[in-house]
Amino acid sequence: MKKLNLISCLFFLTAFVNAQELQSFIEEAIQNNPEVQSFDIKYAIAEEKIKEANWLPNTEFSLGYFVSEPETRVGAQRARIGVKQMLPWFGTLTARENYATSMADAEYVEIAISKRKLALSVSQSYYRLYAIRAKQEVLEENIRLLNTYERLALTSVEVGKASAVDVLRLQIRQNEMQQKKEVLEEEYSAEQTVFNNLLNTDKNALVTIPTEMNIPEIDPINTLDGLALNPELLKYDKLYESVAQSELLNQREGLPMIGFGVDYLPVSERTDAFPSDNGKDILMPMVSVSIPIFNNRYKSISKQNELRQQEINLQKDERLNVLESALSKAVSQRNQSRIAYNTQEQNLKQAKDAEQILIKNYETGTIDFNDVLDIQELQLKFELNQVESIQIYYIQSVLINYLVN
Template sequence: MNLFETYKQKLKKENEKRIFHFSLFTFHLRSVIIFSFSLFTFHFSSAQQLETFIEEALANNPAIQKFELKYSIASEKVNEVNTIPNTEFGVGYFASEPETRTGAQRFKVSAKQMIPWFGTIASRENYVRSLADATYEEIVIAKRKLITAVSQSYFKLYANKATQDVVAENIKLLETYETLALTAVEVGKASAVDVLRLQMRQNELVESQQILEQQYLAEQTAFNNLLNRENEVSVTVVGTLGIPLEAIDINTENLVLHPELLQYEKRYTAIEQSELLNQKESNPLIGFGLDYINVASRPDMVFNDNGKDIIMPMLAVSIPIFNKKFKSKSKQNKLEQQEILSQKQELLNTLETLLDKAIKDRISSKISYNTQIKNLRQAKNAEEILNKSYETGTIDFNDVLDIQELQLKFQMKQIEAVNTYYVQTTIINYLTKDPTGI
């Protein structure tokens, strides 16, 4: 009893207020149970808060800006291909002037312009636009992934904060248990070991609380980086979240319109345009030109056209006689289309698996949540039994600790179930979100 000598006066007062302390104990346990049932009521304000974070991330995240710039570059290439071959100019000087009937040729100036076959330039523009369309899907995919990442990080912060609150509640509850144990020791109904065991349990919970605080700060840094802002910015999460009682309809038909799949379709279209361009480029090139030859007058003769310059219009045709490369390009295009179809089917299978798993995991989280409600109700029944035991003077603090540990376990599982529910919801939204949206 030397361990409790310093508490002697306090224990006497506590013994006189025994009923008050046990009532406080009952209040704490009941308050935690009530907290568990009311913890997860979802408010519109919380959804609005998350939406604000998402809007900030979409506006500031450098990954989105990177893909937007990439799309702008791809779109600008349309102007790059909307051109014809360079006009050729030539100037020549006759070192040895050839004599003609009308005089000696002194120098020559020529100009020539080759023009692609009809529709070739339009085909190039269509091909480049189709590539830009496929690049645009990268923006849509990046935005969906960012929304998912921000949402999941937010729910991790919520789960951490909710766990901290539960741990804090249990620390207070153990303080009440400790007071009861000290009172019981004074009147000979408990031993010093009971008090030490309670204190060690408090130490473990304090340790968990401190670790959770550090984990929260780490996740807060990750969250702020997604929003492209300072790491130290404090993030306040909603106090309560709830699992909806009614089942939420999932439009699985939207999966086939997922931007990752649409990107393959647009790549397929781009290859079709590439083949059309290949066919156009296999046609001849038509060229128009003009030669001007300066002719000097013959000084010793007088006749019509003396020293008359020569102007010679020209028509040229460039025919790809050796067109093996065009045939090879056509074969490559067909093979690439087959490859894209295989890749698309493979991705569709993967996305269907992910969606099915997310749906099943969300259902499982709801089952777990409901199970923890039942467990916490049984914890209340155990509390009533302890109440009667205390009244008869036979309280067992080992049972008190067991119930407290079970209670904490149930509460954490309930928080984990809510977190899992919303994390899986973000995956489902990523896969089946209305294609008219982001």
């Protein structure tokens, strides 16, 4: 069931675009990421502590030699050899195992949280890489468009319908775009390193990303009900249970301990008389009870456990508020990105219509290259904003799915 929940989480995180490629990246990250591996080791240690819980106090062995041998009717006692074993009260060992198991369960939830956070980080970095590459393609397309306008301007200069200043303006704009493109290349290189480090692989390894993405017409349905099952909240339930098991263990440890043992005393034979059982060794079984009369320690631990449970409940409530706020903000930003995307789509269509009008004006010899630059700048702005909206949409979508699935 635990594995099924994790697989379901990863499915929802990658259910949008190019899910198969992103899913493979996430699986590789979970397999190789050092942080996840460290949580796996912590869980293995916690499981090992379950075996450790089944322990008994050390067996006591004693050996004494009588310097001055006490005389008895059957002879002098020469030494005392003893062995003793204390045993905890009934149910104490089971209480220890239950407590250790509850701590292991809490560690397992930490593994689930780390894997979900890693999947979220990989997905968000993946979409940032897409956005950077898409912006570069937009700039490249606009540079080619400006090259076309530059040729038109040169032709217009030759016939006296444009000035050399118009050509220089177009060239300056191309230089600015080339600069932005090179800056984006640096950003892509840095983000690629971040992505590959999440996968714990070669930082220069090439990352396959989609060439085109769009915002779907309908958003996935998400409800607040799933928020209650988020591992970040389930962690507090497991911690609460571990404190409850700690209290049960504390109550058991506050009960008496029973000891069983035996003493063996070798006896020398008497030479001055010959009583019955002369020189017979003594074997003395013993039973002892250890009673915690001064038990303020156990009362204090019980009070600490009670306070600890109150603390955990408050921490859970606080974390729930944080997650609800994050969910509300993510949903709002995803909705805003859809609104912005649709607006940019409409603006982009109108900018292209204006561009066509300018091209027709060129054919009639009345083109104004200042208008060309203005329209081109608007078109570039709309296209870049559209890419940004797509990035925000998917980054917020994977965050929403992290919170509620």
